[in-house]
Amino acid sequence: MNSFQPTDVHAQLGDRFYAKVDAAQFDNLALRHRNQRALTSIGLGQASDAFLKKHFLDFVPFEESFPQPLALAYHGHQFRHYNPDIGDGRGFLFAQAYDLQGRLLDMGTKGSGQTPFSRSGDGRLTLQGGVREVLAAGMLEHRGVYTSKALVLFETTDRLERHDEPSPTRAGVLTRLSHGHIRIGTFQRLAALGDDEAIEKLVHHCLQYYLTETDPYDDGGSAKALMMFRKVTARMAWLVAEWMAAGFVHGVLNTDNLTITAESFDYGPFRFLERYDPGFTAAYFDHSGLYAYARQPEAVGWALARLAECLIGQASQDDLQVALDGFAPLYKQAWLTQHLKLAGLAPNTTDIDALASGLLANIQKHDGPFVHLHGHLRKEFKGHVDVREISDSPHMMMPMHHKIIEGIWSPIHQHDDWQKYDDFLSTQFQKPCVSLRAGIAGAPPQHLA
Numbered sequence: 383m384n385s386f387q388p389t390d391v392h393a394q395l396g397d398r399f400y401a402k403v404d405a406a407q408f409d410n411l412a413l414r415h416r417n418q419r420a421l422t423s424i425g426l427g428q429a430s431d432a433f434l435k436k437h438f439l440d441f442v443p444f445e446e447s448f449p450q451p452l453a454l455a456y457h458g459h460q461f462r463h464y465n466p467d468i469g470d471g472r473g474f475l476f477a478q479a480y481d482l483q484g485r486l487l488d489m490g491t492k493g494s495g496q497t498p499f500s501r502s503g504d505g506r507l508t509l510q511g512g513v514r515e516v517l518a519a520g521m522l523e524h525r526g527v528y529t530s531k532a533l534v535l536f537e538t539t540d541r542l543e544r545h546d547e548p549s550p551t552r553a554g555v556l557t558r559l560s561h562g563h564i565r566i567g568t569f570q571r572l573a574a575l576g577d578d579e580a581i582e583k584l585v586h587h588c589l590q591y592y593l594t595e596t597d598p599y600d601d602g603g604s605a606k607a608l609m610m611f612r613k614v615t616a617r618m619a620w621l622v623a624e625w626m627a628a629g630f631v632h633g634v635l636n637t638d639n640l641t642i643t644a645e646s647f648d649y650g651p652f653r654f655l656e657r658y659d660p661g662f663t664a665a666y667f668d669h670s671g672l673y674a675y676a677r678q679p680e681a682v683g684w685a686l687a688r689l690a691e692c693l694i695g696q697a698s699q700d701d702l703q704v705a706l707d708g709f710a711p712l713y714k715q716a717w718l719t720q721h722l723k724l725a726g727l728a729p730n731t732t733d734i735d736a737l738a739s740g741l742l743a744n745i746q747k748h749d750g751p752f753v754h755l756h757g758h759l760r761k762e763f764k765g766h767v768d769v770r771e772i773s774d775s776p777h778m779m780m781p782m783h784h785k786i787i788e789g790i791w792s793p794i795h796q797h798d799d800w801q802k803y804d805d806f807l808s809t810q811f812q813k814p815c816v817s818l819r820a821g822i823a824g825a826p827p828q829h830l831a
Contacts, residue, residue, distance in 0.1 A: 569693070627724055
């Protein structure tokens with residue numbers, strides 16, 4: 383494990399950005415998931431299960447990373463209502479490390495105990511919630527979405543009370559591997575506090591460690607905050623287009639659930655579409671359909687506007703508005719490109735409006751399973767004057783709708799039978815991932831297993 387490179391970069395921001403906390407104490411029942419590819423990417427591929435328990439359940443710190451976990455501080459709009467009373471309430475940033483390509487990655491937890499931000503919560507995660515996140519992150523990656531990784535999942539001996547699960551229910555502790563946990567809500571908190579110095583510091587931090595790609599619009603005189611915002615806007619456009627192409631409904635697109643790296647994360651009431659349904663919602667409490675499948679671009683654009691408001695003291699409001707106005711065309715280009723790529727095709731024109739309209743019309747009339755959508759699009763658009771062929775066949779998506787997830791969880795819940803879960807992970811998630819950005823000029827960085 384000589385290639386493992388832990389670091390403590392986030393601590394350099396200072397205690398305005400987090401609270402130091404202690405992990406809860408857990409009795410281990412079983413290691414339920416180890417993401418071998420993700421562990422290998424940070425130099426821990428040879429780590430024993432005992433090593434994983436030591437660091438990802440007992441939370442013994444790594445040398446050269448944080449001596450104590452950090453519960454991150456942020457605010458956020460939750461269903462468009464501003465909430466200043468949030469933050470890491472059942473997780474913390476445990477460690478950071480550089481991967482083998484030199485990217486700075488976070489090891490953040492879910493279900494690791496109470497923090498100063500827990501309010502009335504117990505700080506714990508149900509085992510079912512942990513299993514669902516393993517399945518969500520794995521399926522998103524295989525459908526080409528830029529996502530956090532479920533790194534390690536332990537089951538503990540705890541039993542939890544939940545209103546949305548038969549209780550008492552089993553408990554787990556999950557560690558994610560993510561490209562940062564700096565949220566739009568992180569900036570919102572600093573703006574609410576009037577801390578312009580901290581916002582400026584955070585902007586520089588994001589550009590130095592996370593948003594390292596070239597800004598094609600920078601003429602050498604752009605404000606740092608404007609450069610950051612343009613990069614975040616482009617990344618967000620591609621992320622939400624990936625969700626749409628993958629048939630994914632996140633469910634809770636609050637500003638505290640959107641990071642500046644635009645890496646998809648935090649899978650609570652998510653769903654994958656069984657069939658195309660623009661009004662489908664994943665969260666049972668989303669009564670107005672605010673975060674419905676077809677409204678996800680609107681939700682992300684709205685969140686970006688809130689980020690722009692936080693940066694007005696750091697950049698021209700007019701310049702920020704121009705960058706924000708660029709979100710819609712960036713999204714349309716990414717949406718078209720990714721749907722066609724899954725069909726084995728690519729746009730062959732710069733005038734995409736008519737092509738995009740035709741594609742949407744064909745998607746809307748497709749009444750078969752969503753996983754067959756791109757085969758349908760290939761039949762409709764192969765040979766189209768504005769489309770070129772880039773592969774011999776469409777990408778075949780594995781189904782992952784609600785009934786399949788329930789079918790994996792049910793034997794675990796009823797009989798402690800993990801065979802179906804293990805078989806699914808060992809067969810389906812070992813297949814190569816599709817990259818929806820590879821080889822596309824102007825696409826933001828994407829890192830898949």
